Structure formats: structure tokens, C-alpha cells
Amino acid sequence: MDGVYLLFILLLSIFVGFELIQKVPATLHTPLMSGANAISGITVVGALALAGSDNMGEYSTYLGAFAVFLATINVVGGYLVTDRMLAMFKKKQ
Numbered sequence: 001m002d003g004v005y006l007l008f009i010l011l012l013s014i015f016v017g018f019e020l021i022q023k024v025p026a027t028l029h030t031p032l033m034s035g036a037n038a039i040s041g042i043t044v045v046g047a048l049a050l051a052g053s054d055n056m057g058e059y060s061t062y063l064g065a066f067a068v069f070l071a072t073i074n075v076v077g078g079y080l081v082t083d084r085m086l087a088m089f090k091k092k093q
Contacts, residue, residue: 037078043071 024032050056051064 037075037082040071040074040078044068044075047071 021032047064047067049064051061051068053060053064
């Protein structure tokens with residue numbers, strides 16, 4: 001029964017996140033991306049802690065390593081997109 005509640009929370013958070021992002025004006029997307037990158041950096045640290053933990057067995061190591069991989073892709077891609085967006089606002093010489 002706990003899984004149903006967790007699934008409900010996941011679906012609700014997806015809906016709320018989509019609605020929230022949709023209402024953000026274009027001028028705020030770059031700071032919002034920077035904040036999302038910072039949160040992804042925290043995810044990398046948490047995933048590293050999970051990958052290094054032996055308390056939950058071998059499965060947690062693989063799951064943690066996979067989470068590190070995905071979060072790192074998210075952080076690097078986010079910073080590249082943010083850098084490209086900021087470059088659009090620079091004056092051309």
C-alpha cells in the first residue's frame with residue numbers, strides 16, 4: 001500500500017513541476033537552470049554516498065553508480081545549455 005502513496009506523490013510532483021515551469025517567464029529560465037544544476041550537484045553527492053555504502057548490499061552500489069552517471073550527465077548538460085543561453089545575451093563584436 002505504501003507504493004501507491006509514493007506513486008501518487010511522484011505523479012503529483014510531475015504535474016506540479018510541469019505547471020510551475022510552464023508559467024516561468026523567458027527571462028527567468030537561465031537562473032532557474034542554474035538552480036536546477038545546483039540541485040543536480042546535490043544529487044551527485046547523494047548518489048556517491050549510496051554507491052559507497054555497503055549497508056544495502058551490492059544492488060545499492062550499482063544503483064548508486066548509475067545515479068552518479070545520470071546526475072553527472074544532467075549537471076554537465078545543464079551547464080552547457082546555461083552557458084549557451086548566456087552567450088546569446090552578450091554583445092557581438
